[in-house]
Amino acid sequence: MxxxxxxxxxxxxxxxxxxxxxxxxxxxxxxxxxxxxxxxGLINGQRGFGTIGGMQRKYPFMVELHLELNEPxxxxxxxxxxxxxxxxxxLKRILSQVTxxxxxxxxxxxxxxxxxxxxxxxxxxxxxxxxxxLQGLEQxxxxxxxxxxxxxxxxxxxxxxxxxxxxxxxxxxxxxPAGRQRLSxxxxxxxGRIVLAVGPEGGWVADEIEKFQEQGFCCCTLxxxxxxxxxxxxxxxxxxxxxxxxEYPLAL
Amino acid sequence: MxxxxxxxxxxxxxxxxxxxxxxxxxxxxxxxxxxxxxxxGLINGQRGFGTIGGMQRKYPFMVELHLELNEPxxxxxxxxxxxxxxxxxxLKRILSQVTxxxxxxxxxxxxxxxxxxxxxxxxxxxxxxxxxxLQGLEQxxxxxxxxxxxxxxxxxxxxxxxxxxxxxxxxxxxxxPAGRQRLSxxxxxxxGRIVLAVGPEGGWVADEIEKFQEQGFCCCTLxxxxxxxxxxxxxxxxxxxxxxxxEYPLAL
Numbered sequence: 001m002x003x004x005x006x007x008x009x010x011x012x013x014x015x016x017x018x019x020x021x022x023x024x025x026x027x028x029x030x031x032x033x034x035x036x037x038x039x040x041g042l043i044n045g046q047r048g049f050g051t052i053g054g055m056q057r058k059y060p061f062m063v064e065l066h067l068e069l070n071e072p073x074x075x076x077x078x079x080x081x082x083x084x085x086x087x088x089x090x091l092k093r094i095l096s097q098v099t100x101x102x103x104x105x106x107x108x109x110x111x112x113x114x115x116x117x118x119x120x121x122x123x124x125x126x127x128x129x130x131x132x133x134l135q136g137l138e139q140x141x142x143x144x145x146x147x148x149x150x151x152x153x154x155x156x157x158x159x160x161x162x163x164x165x166x167x168x169x170x171x172x173x174x175x176x177p178a179g180r181q182r183l184s185x186x187x188x189x190x191x192g193r194i195v196l197a198v199g200p201e202g203g204w205v206a207d208e209i210e211k212f213q214e215q216g217f218c219c220c221t222l223x224x225x226x227x228x229x230x231x232x233x234x235x236x237x238x239x240x241x242x243x244x245x246x247e248y249p250l251a252l
Numbered sequence: 253m254x255x256x257x258x259x260x261x262x263x264x265x266x267x268x269x270x271x272x273x274x275x276x277x278x279x280x281x282x283x284x285x286x287x288x289x290x291x292x293g294l295i296n297g298q299r300g301f302g303t304i305g306g307m308q309r310k311y312p313f314m315v316e317l318h319l320e321l322n323e324p325x326x327x328x329x330x331x332x333x334x335x336x337x338x339x340x341x342x343l344k345r346i347l348s349q350v351t352x353x354x355x356x357x358x359x360x361x362x363x364x365x366x367x368x369x370x371x372x373x374x375x376x377x378x379x380x381x382x383x384x385x386l387q388g389l390e391q392x393x394x395x396x397x398x399x400x401x402x403x404x405x406x407x408x409x410x411x412x413x414x415x416x417x418x419x420x421x422x423x424x425x426x427x428x429p430a431g432r433q434r435l436s437x438x439x440x441x442x443x444g445r446i447v448l449a450v451g452p453e454g455g456w457v458a459d460e461i462e463k464f465q466e467q468g469f470c471c472c473t474l475x476x477x478x479x480x481x482x483x484x485x486x487x488x489x490x491x492x493x494x495x496x497x498x499e500y501p502l503a504l
Contacts, residue, residue, distance in 0.1 A: 097482075140479065141476070226254050226392055231353065239493065240494075
């Protein structure tokens with residue numbers, strides 16, 4: 001926890017009183033004392049510091065913080081994700097990892113090779129997945145919560161909903177081990193938003209790839225090595241970020 | 253399991269008889285039949301196919317393969333890793349994920365912020381960590397096992413052992429959230445080997461950074477977001493790989 005996150009509604013007259021795992025973290029991990037300053041942010045709001053005005057160092061833990069939140073939230077990350085719903089245990093990790101790396105919107109969609117039982121996971125309830133997003137923000141010292149949208153049907157998403165979103169993006173990338181385009185040929189500028197679609201274990205089926213292509217997606221590959229979805233999502237995000245950092249035009 | 257891996261010693265007159273989880277995988281996951289071909293490779297050796305000559309589809313599973321192994325192993329990946337020993341549960345995942353991404357040698361070293369108890373983990377026994385490396389190879393359809401070396405003392409490694417290795421590398425990169433150099437400024441060519449050093453949760457201490465710098469390491473950052481070690485290792489590997497794919501020189 002590199003930043004203590006709170007809801008705006010928890011703050012009363014510039015003070016934040018903590019009694020849960022956040023108080024425990026300040027006492028037991030940070031080992032802070034009265035008068036110390038800790039990093040604090042409001043979810044989807046300002047960041048800054050809290051000065052400890054009072055605390056109870058034994059169970060039940062209590063910490064009162066006086067807030068000075070003068071920093072704006074981080075910029076909206078330029079990457080949105082479309083992810084074929086993974087196994088719940090893998091989804092948990094992906095949600096916190098991509099939130100730490102920075103992502104705007106996460107669309108969880110159905111695909112032919114998504115196991116039906118995954119759609120019954122409790123993790124798809126907002127209160128459940130939100131805790132994994134918060135872990136990512138706490139890690140990365142960010143306050144901007146990704147927007148998670150759940151689409152249990154593939155065709156209505158790609159044919160009816162996505163066309164209204166497509167104009168937001170300069171780059172529409174579909175990860176496909178059999179794809180012919182290298183990312184470095186596909187991402188050739190450092191402005192404009194990117195949407196990245198990553199398939200299920202076993203990959204997209206041909207019909208799905210065709211639907212994405214009809215929407216203007218370009219099939220990109222990470223190379224010959226086949227990766228698990230959790231590894232692939234991070235690797236793709238990181239590669240795109242590296243390419244965006246470059247000064248353009250490249251001498252190709 | 254995208255490739256069935258075997259030891260050379262298991263092959264007798266071009267035949268491989270399987271009775272363990274590999275046989276179970278062929279029966280239950282691949283659902284192969286007699287006469288089908290499956291992807292096979294020898295650990296640290298050739299890759300190719302095995303044709304199923306006979307099988308028992310009920311427990312105890314048995315599959316006999318007739319091998320044709322005509323493809324060389326993949327090339328030696330250009331990246332070696334120096335990793336401050338992480339928590340065992342995280343190390344398991346990192347070992348299989350970096351093996352899937354491709355890594356030559358993995359040096360596990362001590363650092364000030366490595367918890368002492370991590371050195372007692374059973375996972376540091378070769379038979380234990382090897383299974384996680386194999387999972388990564390099975391995922392990535394590779395046969396070249398990374399070389400894992402364990403260095404329980406920091407100073408003897410960096411002062412005595414590393415100088416003999418330094419000449420192998422064109423790029424010596426130290427990941428440090430406070431580093432000033434961007435990876436894209438540090439990796440400016442697509443030839444020569446790279447060694448990447450990643451610290452423990454909480455980071456390297458100043459004295460450790462100094463020792464790496466004395467050996468010629470350059471302090472690189474992934475940006476302002478602080479990442480967990482498992483996310484950071486994959487993200488760094490992927491960013492370096494993206495930069496290596498580019499045509500140089502860049503128009504900077």
